Amino acid sequence: MAEGRGLETDRAALLARYDLDTGGFATLDQITAFAAALCDAPIALVSIVEEDRQRFLARTGLDVEETPRDVSFCAHAMLGDAIFVVPDATQDKHFADNGLVTGAPFIRFYAGAPLIDSDGGTLGALCVIDDRPRAGLSDLQRQGLTLLARQVMAELEGRRRDRAVSAQQERDAQAVADSDRLFRTLADTMPQMVWSALPDGYNDYFNARWYEFTGAAQGTTDGEGWSAMFHPEDQPRAWERWHHSLATGDPYEIEYRMRHHGGDYRWTLGRALPIRDAEGAIVRWIGTCTDINDQIAMVEEREVIAHELSHRIKNIFSVISGLIGLSAREHPEIRAAADDLRDRIMALGRAHDFVRPHGPNSQPDHGEGRLWGILDQIFAPYRDAQGARIVFSGENPVIDDRSATPLALLFHELATNAAKYGALSVPAGRVHLQVESGDAEIRIDWREEGGPPAVPATREGFGSRLMQLSIERQLGGRIKRDWLPEGLSLSLWIPASSMSRASAGKA
Known part of the structure; x- marks a missing residue:
């Protein structure tokens, strides 16, 4: 008979899916002991048939751990679906000259149930052996041996699943570690201060730029320690905004003064966005602090210049109006035209005053x-x-x-x-x-x-x-x-x- 169902060309690939080299088959030892008792046989084995040998993951009544494949009864048993029975090996042309028949353990009777996995691959057999010929197994013994073979496969496939889960967990853990390492590397190369927080707001990470800017020792700003870095006048507002974002999931954005390692306070822009899982729950907050002190100083300087220019333009309107009034007094014949022109210039002055840059003390009402x-x-x-x-x-x-x-x-x-x-x-x-x-x-x-x-x-x-x-x-x-x-x-x-x-x- 040709290689049967489940006997792949590369059996090593089939068996490699199972964790068979780590031992720990106490449950299989119990199964072989029960199979021997059930079938009233001195020997019971869980045999895994490999390319060149068969090895026994569990055994009762036999000391050897493996035998060559060419003398394996189980290699025949695993070719079919049903229990394979040899009543008297000395009378069977396939086994009469087998070394396990002519020598120890002097097999006469053999019955083996194939071990078939969920993918249809056959690993070997659960067998019982006797050194005396027997007519066969009773119906109860056949049923029991079949069920025990299925239990063997349940144990092996459970180990296979556990191994797959463990391998996946290791891959996931490695992926998380790789992702975390990549994030930290990217964060440390950014010019901004980068931080992260747990869903409850606990700050658990700050990048190198944060510690460089603040001069704080590593880890001292974790949790709520970050708030001490901000100007006391800005802390209540920062906490209020942060608690609002934590409660609602709204983006966090605020300008506040942060203490520089030199001892002065510099204006920074703080921002944070939530990261959500597939169900929409927040799993982490990622935020940045950007030094905007120079930009604010530049804007304030430009505003001062704009206010000064605007003030001078307004004075020019006043000077022109004054010149027109002076001309009208010296030349009464043009007073009507001069008054109209002065009124128009005053209207232009009011328009300019309305749209010119204003400071806090000169805003329109x-x-x-x-x-x-x-x-x-x-x-x-x-x-x-x-x-x-x-x-x-x-x-x-x-x-x-x-x-x-x-x-x-x-x-x-x-x-x-x-x-x-x-x-x-x-x-x-x-x-x-x-x-x-x-x-x-x-x-x-x-x-x-x-x-x-x-x-x-x-x-x-x-x-x-x-x-x-x-x-x-x-x-x-x-x-x-x-x-x-x-x-x-x-x-x-x-x-x-x-x-x-x-x-x-x-x-």
């Missing part, structure tokens, strides 16, 4: 960076005892220095004309200013009511040209005017991107 804020300043002279005569409604879009100047000139001109000829020239007159934001442009409607009927100008004056210049050329918008019996109606359409850089970035 309200409306900073919004359209209504600058218009409220432009229209301040037109309030009366009953309040504002120019009423705002609708939206309040963001503006900056690119739009503040043309808008200030435009609405100063409209308010001046309304005070001279329109709704603001009579006590009952009012102006309604409606603002609506669309996807790409902002519409502003100026509606006068309660004043004298609007009369179109017979020729285009300087004010009209100034308004067109402000809206069409500087802001890229368009303007429409209607002279109605109830007063001037004017509509503006201005691209949102022209109002502020922030709006331009969203477009």
Whole structure:
């Protein structure tokens, strides 16, 4: 018969999957003892058939540990599915001349149940041997020997699984060690201070940059020791933010002053993100601290310079207004034109003051960076005892220095004309200013009511040209005017991107 089912060409590869060289087969010894008793046989063996030998993992009634394969009865037993029985080996042509028959242990009767693993591979057999011929096994003995063979395989496959699990655990442990080593190597090469914390917030790692910056001894900042590195005034805020992130899983970000190893405090940016498992649970926090002290000092220096330049520009507006007033006094014939020009320059000054850089003591009272804020300043002279005569409604879009100047000139001109000829020239007159934001442009409607009927100008004056210049050329918008019996109606359409850089970035 050819090599049977389960006898692979390379038996070494099959047997290598089992942990057969480490010993510890006490359970198999118990099985062979029970098999010998069950079958009333003096010898019982668990035989593993290899390429050149058979060795006995467990044995009862026999002292030898192995024999050559060419005299193995079990090599035949493992070729089939059922129990292999030889009633009298001296009368069997395959075994009559076998050395184990003609010599010790003088086998006469043999019965072996094949040891078949879950993949169909056959390792050998569980056998019982007698030195006297026998007719065979009883039904109970056959059933018992088959069950015991399965128990042998359960034991061997259990060891195989344990070995696989142990090997996987070793690989996992090695992978974790490799990953940890890689993380620490990468962290130590980064210019930032890198740290990690457990899900409960316990800080268990800081990279070399942290200890280099702080000068702290290794391990002294673990746990809650890190907070001592921050300025006392910043510690309560840092703890509050950190506890919030731990409770919610929100990213952690804060600027605080950290003690440098030189003894001074430097501004740093602290950030941390949670690492989550497949179920979404936080398993670790990874954070960084970045030294931003030089950047903050540079920004503060730039702000000082910007404030100084802005202050000087504002003084220039005042000087120009003063020169115009002086000229008007020396030349009374130009007083009307000079007053208009001075008013326009003052409107430009208010626009500049509204959008210029401010320090903590010079912030506008309200409306900073919004359209209504600058218009409220432009229209301040037109309030009366009953309040504002120019009423705002609708939206309040963001503006900056690119739009503040043309808008200030435009609405100063409209308010001046309304005070001279329109709704603001009579006590009952009012102006309604409606603002609506669309996807790409902002519409502003100026509606006068309660004043004298609007009369179109017979020729285009300087004010009209100034308004067109402000809206069409500087802001890229368009303007429409209607002279109605109830007063001037004017509509503006201005691209949102022209109002502020922030709006331009969203477009």
